[in-house]
Amino acid sequence: xxxxxxxxxxxxxxxxxxxxxxxxxxxxxxxxxxxxxxxxxxxxxxxxxxxxxxxxxxxxxxxxxxxxxxxxxxxxxxxxxxxxxxxxxxxxxxxxxxxxxxxxxxxxxxxxx
Amino acid sequence: xxxxxxxxxxxxxxxxxxxxxxxxxxxxxxxxxxxxxxxxxxxxxxxxxxxxxxxxxxxxxxxxxxxxxxxxxxxxxxxxxxxxxxxxxxxxxxxxxxxxxxxxxxxxxxx
Numbered sequence: 282x283x284x285x286x287x288x289x290x291x292x293x294x295x296x297x298x299x300x301x302x303x304x305x306x307x308x309x310x311x312x313x314x315x316x317x318x319x320x321x322x323x324x325x326x327x328x329x330x331x332x333x334x335x336x337x338x339x340x341x342x343x344x345x346x347x348x349x350x351x352x353x354x355x356x357x358x359x360x361x362x363x364x365x366x367x368x369x370x371x372x373x374x375x376x377x378x379x380x381x382x383x384x385x386x387x388x389x390x391x392x393x394x
Numbered sequence: 395x396x397x398x399x400x401x402x403x404x405x406x407x408x409x410x411x412x413x414x415x416x417x418x419x420x421x422x423x424x425x426x427x428x429x430x431x432x433x434x435x436x437x438x439x440x441x442x443x444x445x446x447x448x449x450x451x452x453x454x455x456x457x458x459x460x461x462x463x464x465x466x467x468x469x470x471x472x473x474x475x476x477x478x479x480x481x482x483x484x485x486x487x488x489x490x491x492x493x494x495x496x497x498x499x500x501x502x503x504x505x
Binding site for chain 2: 312314316318321322323324325326329337370372374376378382383384385386387388390
């Protein structure tokens with residue numbers, strides 16, 4: 282297992298376009314988290330899954346954002362009609378419910394121009 | 395007031411100095427994480443602790459649950475320690491164990 286993998290690493294998109302990011306967690310981890318980090322700030326919680334169920338969504342996650350984890354393995358985060366304010370690093374992390382250790386991916390840096 | 399606050403925001407040290415980064419939190423937690431983030435964004439977990447003290451190499455992390463305070467110490471600092479250090483409070487199981495992050499401390503160690 283190579284840890285948490287995120288793709289793509291970088292994405293530049295024009296305002297108004299849709300983008301989708303993928304996260305492949307550590308295979309035995311049943312929890313998967315998405316966080317967003319803007320420049321100079323700590324990450325902020327967006328949403329998390331336990332297996333395939335999305336259990337919580339932050340108020341930061343507007344209607345333009347949707348996340349899925351269809352088979353309880355990889356997850357996708359889609360942003361529709363991107364805005365410049367969506368420019369940020371999107372971080373994925375996974376963990377086991379029974380053990381608190383987190384493993385982070387390298388993130389996807391989104392730039393909306 | 396943020397739920398997790400770190401100090402200082404920026405720290406510059408000379409190689410070999412002893413470094414302390416502080417973290418205070420106001421939420422109930424199940425654990426406190428210390429993380430390291432290098433340019434490019436990747437985050438590495440350094441410590442997860444819920445009581446007492448942990449040590450790994452030149453890094454030491456302590457937590458005082460009653461005072462809701464944690465510290466990260468780096469002994470004999472080295473330029474390769476330059477990074478952003480972030481503390482994060484892990485919520486209880488009922489809140490999904492999600493992390494609430496501090497804003498990070500940018501550490502620069504000069505040779």
